[in-house]
Amino acid sequence: MADMTSRPLTVGFDLDMTLIDSRPGIRACYRALSERTGTYIDADLAVTRLGPPLADELVNWFPAEQVAPMSELYREMYPTIAITATPALPGAREAIDAVRETGGRTVVVTAKYEPNAKLHLSHLGIEPDAVVGDLWAEQKARALREHGAGVYVGDHVGDVRGARAAGALSVAVATGPCSAEELRTAGADVVLTDLTQLPAWLTEYRRAA
Numbered sequence: 001m002a003d004m005t006s007r008p009l010t011v012g013f014d015l016d017m018t019l020i021d022s023r024p025g026i027r028a029c030y031r032a033l034s035e036r037t038g039t040y041i042d043a044d045l046a047v048t049r050l051g052p053p054l055a056d057e058l059v060n061w062f063p064a065e066q067v068a069p070m071s072e073l074y075r076e077m078y079p080t081i082a083i084t085a086t087p088a089l090p091g092a093r094e095a096i097d098a099v100r101e102t103g104g105r106t107v108v109v110t111a112k113y114e115p116n117a118k119l120h121l122s123h124l125g126i127e128p129d130a131v132v133g134d135l136w137a138e139q140k141a142r143a144l145r146e147h148g149a150g151v152y153v154g155d156h157v158g159d160v161r162g163a164r165a166a167g168a169l170s171v172a173v174a175t176g177p178c179s180a181e182e183l184r185t186a187g188a189d190v191v192l193t194d195l196t197q198l199p200a201w202l203t204e205y206r207r208a209a
Contacts, residue, residue: 009206011099012144012168014154015110015117016050017176018195019092019126023047025082032081033074034061049177051156053111053136075113082116088124089175091195095153096126098199102206105129107147109162111136141165151205153198157186171201 016022030043041061049057054074058067099106106128110117114133121131132143140162144152152163155176163170164187172188173195174180180191192198 009099009102009104009151010107010147010149011104011202012107012109012140012147012149012152012163013095013128014152014156014159015108015112015120017089017155018153018159018173019089019095019108020086020120020124021089021175022050022082022086022120025078025084025086026050028085029074029078029081032077033070036073036077037070051111051136051158051177053134054113075116078113078116079119083119083123086120086123088126089195091198092124093126095195095198096128098202102202105147107132107143107149109135109140109143109149109152111158135162137161138165144168153195155183157182160186160188171198173198 013019027043027047030041030046034041039061046057054071055067058070062070096106107130108117108128109132112133114131117133118131130147135143137158138161144166149166149168151171152159152168153171153173155173155178157178160170160172160183170188171190172183173192174183175194183191190201192201
């Protein structure tokens with residue numbers, strides 16, 4: 001393991017269900033999309049499987065040829081419906097601050113549409129050093145490598161795959177749709193209950209390094 005005490009550490013974070021509880025906002029946006037289009041969407045079911053790209057969910061409710069235009073409509077509606085309805089998850093701000101207090105950098109790498117991801121963070125006063133959107137699972141490795149992230153924190157098995165593809169330590173939080181056991185089975189190096197445990201883990205990680 002590299003000597004993390006001699007150089008700044010960059011930590012990547014997923015967004016939905018890692019830093020923010022996006023279920024209330026996304027549920028409201030799906031219901032609004034359903035009302036506007038006259039197409040049934042089970043919004044309560046949809047928010048139990050957050051993580052993959054929007055199109056992966058919309059294909060369950062719309063014909064394939066309508067998925068792209070419905071994705072655009074959803075993203076247009078999203079800022080006025082979902083942003084203020086979405087809270088930070090416990091420990092989110094403290095986790096970002098803990099990295100900064102070590103002299104490190106933070107980058108949010110998410111499958112969410114990047115402009116909307118930035119709106120969430122701005123609204124909640126969470127200020128990472130960089131935000132990269134529209135990347136899922138192994139695709140996240142590109143941004144993690146570009147930013148030199150040695151750790152990636154996420155809630156989904158797709159985040160574990162992204163971290164491993166980037167050669168980063170996978171730290172998983174069991175705050176999303178995947179259980180702690182599923183995250184371990186997927187190859188997470190560390191599994192935490194939630195982000196409130198991350199500052200203490202980070203202290204021990206840097207001490208051990």
